[in-house]
Amino acid sequence: MGSPAPTGEGSPGASVATSTSPGLKAPTRRGTELVMLSFAAGLVTLALILVELNQERSLSLRILYLGLAYLALFACAHLAVRRWAPYADPAILPCVALLNGLGLVVIHRIDLAMEGTVFLDGSTWDPVAFKQVIWTAIGLLLFAATLKFLPDHRMLARFGYTFGLVGLVALMLPGVLPGFIAPEINGAKIWLRLGPLSIQPGEFAKILLMVFFAAFLVSKRDLFTVAGRRFLGMDLPRARDLGPLFAAWGVTVAVMVLQKDLGSSLLFFGIVLVLLYIATERAAWVVLGLGLFSGGAIIAWKLFNHVQQRVANWQDPIARYEVIGGGYQISQSLFGLATGGIGGAGLGAGRPEMIPEANTDFITAVIGEELGFVGFAALLLIYMVFALRGLRGAISVRDSFGKLLGGGLAFAVCFQVFIVVGGVTKLIPMTGITAPFLSYGGSSLLANYILVALLLRISAAARAPQRVAKPKPQQPAIADQHTVMVERPK
């Protein structure tokens, strides 16, 4: 019988090819990553020196050690990537390192400023920069652990529903628990207090729910793309397939009502919408989702006082400057940005103590003041490069779960930056959400490092040379094979 020619020699030939063809080896580009990381560490050290100089504090070798310690911290992360995800994207980790480092410097800088005001008016202030350094170290540990224990991102898809349930519980928990465990801080009920620690479970829920939605959509994608009818030039989905969208909407509204956390609900809904869009490539989902969201937002605006306040503050912060819960915060942030102007006041030379919540929600305003428009734009571009590389990995990875998850994660960071910077610059109502990697806050930092590890994992899967399939029975048993005429290959 004419044996299928390519079959006979395909597999053994291939296994030889992998072991003996160094010419085909794809570049890992880990060296580039290390160079970029050193660059980032240098910049962070320089920023710290500038802060100390401008604050007229004594310069000592201590700063150099801090810079070196910072480099060492990220060198460890780099080694973890080298070991467990050698083909990961080279640009992602340096961007994260620079953002996190600048965040640390600015938080330290705000500590100095607040200590100054404490000296003047006798209020109290705990320096938090050191805590944030600890969180960074823990975050990087978690980052390395994620890379080590997750050799293949597709493993996550198996636990999709478990992750979804845990994520949902984590998201809703602070909203429903009594006040002594889940206190209302600054008007939002998003914290869990466990002894001395406060954690924000919503940050982790974000990632868990993304894994769930990606896994869910991959298994049910056909339902959403195939069924439905055309209306007004759009393919409308069937009513019963709208379930997940309505569920997401319900959760969003619940978060908005129970926890008074507008930022998280906006972020969460945006992520679901984008995942649906990536999975189905249908504009109808986006249109429907945006419609639902605006409907929900208008109803919330009618019903809830705190939403009305936010909108009023956004429309005219200066007019409501004196009102309690009014436009004071946004006004101060705008004044800060205006003081910064094009070139900025210089690191350490601004007045961050004038801006409320300077080290969390409004940290981008502080950066805008001290680095000016030019520096702020550079910062946003660094976020852009990060998201770009995440999306690039998502596009070139070869399985749809990875595509969805990678796209969702990269988009989540982008959207979060949009929400916070939009709020600070008065483009959209201020919603109180952390700037990824910059803001002070352990939960946010830890969750974002897990997110980075997942993105690196996906990009490593996309960039690694294809694995050769394991040798296996090539064809059905000889008895099952039908006899065929095979053309002799020319």
Place this chain on the structure above:
Amino acid sequence: MQLTRAGFLVLLWLFVLAALRVVRSDLYAASGLRASGLPGFRRSEKSARGSKAPRQLVVTHGALTGTRISLDGRPILIGRADDSTLVLDDDFASTRHARLSMRGTDWYVEDLGSTNGTYLDRAKVTAPLRVPLGTPIRIGKTVIELRS
């Protein structure tokens, strides 16, 4: 002081440019094209050398549309199995659906006993068939083709 301020901003922008440079040199590596092989130049290079060897496999329809896999002589397994080169999430695809492999300079497609069959430009693949450049291969709802 003014100098340090401006200097820091310049360095910050240098970092951004360096990052973009890394991205640029990496742009085509991930998709299997070489950095020098910008789409515009590739065509002329090809006609100059006159080589018609397929260099990549492109998914043209289905959930994975746009995915490119560069061909390096190793066989390409297509199916729902996790270790496939192209992993399909398609209800109409089998776990091990089809295989593309190289013989000489030509690529051959063969069906690995799939339930719904593999089609090479309308013809059902029952035995290894040579795949010409740009001919669609349909597997479930996914369509792929070879390009140079």
